[in-house]
Amino acid sequence: MINQIFVEREIENHHRVKSILKSFPSSTPIYIDKYGELFNKKKQNFRVQKSFPNLILASKNGKHILQVPKSFGIGSSYNFYFSHMYNCLYDCDYCFLQGMYSSADFVLFVNYDKFENEIRQKMEELKGESVTFFSGYDCDSLAFEKISGFVEHFLPVFEELPNALLELRTKSIQLQPLVSKSPIENCVIAYSLMPHIIAKQIDRKAPSIEKRINVMEKLSKKGWQIGLRFDPLIFGKDWKAMYSNLFSDIFQSVPKKSIHSFTFGPLRFPKEMFKSLIKLNPESKLLSGPLTLRGTKMTYKAEVEFEMINFCTDLIKSYAPEALAFNCSGDF
């Protein structure tokens, strides 16, 4: 899965670097000055790298937590995101990371303490306010857990910050460390979902929807709160029947009381990013589908988008309270 490991010299003695290297005993790391030397190089081939990605262990400098757009949230007064990792094990057709980065290598920022300090500071500044921290913007929050130990580190941090909510956004069926810990109230495990048949075609390398639902069921039985993320909503023949079946499958397995929130988001790409995605995925049926330029975005026609969001919102209301629905259609 990992081609070559690179390590920034400045963190070669970091305890997390040492323990990650131990799990790759046959790999000899190459030491570099800054991750950007490799990661930001021009004229890299994202698609070729995706088959043989390198792992770059780095230290994140500058700001560690960032504000999300105003239209983005799941019920808290303030919303931020943080990225301990760039890139993802999976390879979804619509993934904007392919259009955003020139490299498909995994960058893992091992200095979790810096993220943690900024989160604690922010909670101090916003004393008494509810704040959500989204962790799965530049990666999948759980898929790399066996290597990163990200969730293992951050659950105890959030346990000490009851007004802060951590969203782990994932398509992974990774159960550890969640099943071996008692659930905490201020963490939501948010699963990205779409009809089975569509996911098979465009959520490349990601676990099937059946497996994701199965894991949601296990975690809800354990007492974890589950988020349902239908972002992007995908249009196609029989989409109404497909989404109806998907919701029915989910709610047969996951009890209503375990649902923290659900969100819908339209399929949308910034114009320039869309051009890069088409170049990288010329065969993609999704990208060559009925998309149109609206303002600065490539997206479905307004009436299609409106119909899909309304249909799905009405449908899910028959399973879960409307108060759990949030708008997360903003772009970062």
Ligand code: SF4
């Ligand atoms: S799971 Fe998310 S981050 Fe990973 S490839 Fe798919 S869309 Fe991108």
